[in-house]
Amino acid sequence: MLNSELLFYVQGTKKNIFFNVFLRWLALLMNIMISLSVALFLNDLYTGKPPSYGWYFLSVLSFWGIKFLLERRAELFGLQLSEDVKIELRKRFFKKIISIGPSYGQKMSTSKIMQLSGEGIEQLQTYYSGFMPQLFYSISATSTMVLVICFINVKTSIVLLLLSPLIPLVIMIGLKIAKKILGKYWKSYFSLGNIFLDSIQGLTMLKSYDADGKKHNQMNLQAEDFRVKTMKLLRSQLNSINMMDMVAFGGLAAGLVTALYQLKENKVTMLGMDGDTRLLGMFFIILLCYEFFVPLRILGSLFHVAMNGIWASTFIKDFLDAPVNNESNREINHSNHNISIKNMNFSYDDQPFLTNLDMTFPHHKITSIVGKSGCGKSTIANLLIGTVTGYDGSIKRLSIARALLQDPEILIFDEATSNIEEESEEIIMNLIRKISNRKTIIIISHRLSNVLQSDYIYFMANGKVEEEGSHSDLMIAQKDYAALYQYQKDLEQYAK
Structure with missing residues (x-):
């Protein structure tokens, strides 16, 4: 005893x-x-x-x-x-x-x-x-x-x-x-x-x-x-x-x-x-x-x-007694806030989930990650802010994304407008666009209407990037992104 x-x-x-x-x-x-x-x-x-x-x-x-x-x-x-x-x-x-x-x-x-x-x-x-x-x-x-x-x-x-x-x-x-x-x-x-x-x-x-x-x-x-x-x-x-x-x-x-x-x-x-x-x-x-x-x-x-x-x-x-994160108190060089993911793989309980991802999130730009539920959008956000670790490949000052203090340089919005009315959603998206000229912004959303004015969009499916580009580029391509966008647009029109 x-x-x-x-x-x-x-x-x-x-x-x-x-x-x-x-x-x-x-x-x-x-x-x-x-x-x-x-x-x-x-x-x-x-x-x-x-x-x-x-x-x-x-x-x-x-x-x-x-x-x-x-x-x-x-x-x-x-x-x-x-x-x-x-x-x-x-x-x-x-x-x-x-x-x-x-x-x-x-x-x-x-x-x-x-x-x-x-x-x-x-x-x-x-x-x-x-x-x-x-x-x-x-x-x-x-x-x-x-x-x-x-x-x-x-x-x-x-x-x-x-x-x-x-x-x-x-x-x-x-x-x-x-x-x-x-x-x-x-x-x-x-x-x-x-x-x-x-x-x-x-x-x-x-x-x-x-x-x-x-x-x-x-x-x-x-x-x-x-x-x-x-x-x-x-x-x-x-x-x-x-x-x-x-x-x-x-x-x-x-x-x-x-x-x-x-x-x-x-x-x-x-x-x-x-x-x-x-x-x-x-x-x-x-x-x-x-x-x-x-x-x-x-x-x-x-x-x-x-x-x-x-x-x-x-x-x-x-x-x-659990091991600590040695990067948590590391000093950050604020000269460059670009984030890049190179050859990243991630598994849940030894089951592959994200496979060979390459993504870039430019400084002072709006970059969006879209796709159906379960495609891996939120997992990428969690990897960027450090709530999830244990990946292969690299994420490059990642540390800055983890240091979300009073005035962060990087903002990650994971379904920021879910479960709110249309008027409030428009106010939030306008504020995001307003600060995009001085912040690096990453938007995670299943609603494609929220990412129309993004500088760059990654469309994910089954843990992989299937399409990428601006909204107009993806609509011209007439692939899965364009089909999902049209489906959501018709559904919203029907609801009205």
Whole structure:
């Protein structure tokens, strides 16, 4: 359960964990002193000795006050650790996105990144601030109380020492069961997030094609699957907690029974104290046995949090270790903004898609790429801006196209006028033409009416450039471009 790599994920982790555990251990010592004071008070009452009420009250109040301050300070260290983890990991996460560049989506889907940077980091945050400190504290607290009880009765301390590993054993058994459940849980969680984000991003298109109902049903099915996986996870957690409670109370009973048998044999005594201390020692053991299994029970209740944190850290680490784009911060020579594609090939999942492409996009000109859906228009745009990588051939300051800042020299419009009314479309196209004398513009469109005034047009089909030239040149050629243009024109006239 302890992943040593996670100790070095965030700077200052070990220091904050140490102080959290150390202060809680000091608070435990105060609790032991409170238990001793209460045991002394009960012993005085039982033996008939008049107790000093004021002294016992002040001692308990003093120890309790110190304990409160120590636990409060330990809690602040835990909160600081929690905040540091959240802030540092999210900073590293988004710095990694920037360093990879627009192609980060090829390393991990956008929805998965959003889920990990939110829910995933919060799970890891709880792992740091909850489980890890509790693990070290449980070890130190158990060892301390075994040592203290050893000075009262050795056999009782041995019994408690032998029974204390049972809770970690139950944790390990639950861990093996939870691994498969957690794997299915996170897979369903990522799938739901992916469907949700795709639906939101493509909502306009879904409404346009009256496909929102189908997507709604698909999301309902995925949400139901996630609910089922979540309930299985919660059921597993509840069963593990019940098992740990049984072990803890069973261990408590075994410790008390052992102490009672030792009391019967007059082997319970408070070392270093005068007189008959059998009942005093028994009272003290009873109070300590109650505290003995509390840290381990809390540790057990946190182990599912730890599992979630470790699963989240696996995905986070994979992303943080992904190779970066070395060109993302390269200085650009602004003297020439021509873009040229030479002998470029591109595949999706080892299936050839774009084949031997040659294209030129001149500086301060409008160049359009047209064709039917699925011909590769948007893929070329994604390659130019860097959201997709892994091509053969060359794209030549490509880096400029990726640096779309406040006043970019290159503008790529991928279906910029889709799903808007005719008046707004005309306004947008007029603005594009207006800035074309000082910008390099690339238009991706399936509507050929948007590219009539382009300086150059590439007509694509099946991942290849089938025709190229100006609109008039392509119309004169009377090939597929001219046929598609006439078809769209007739369709628009019919719609009017």
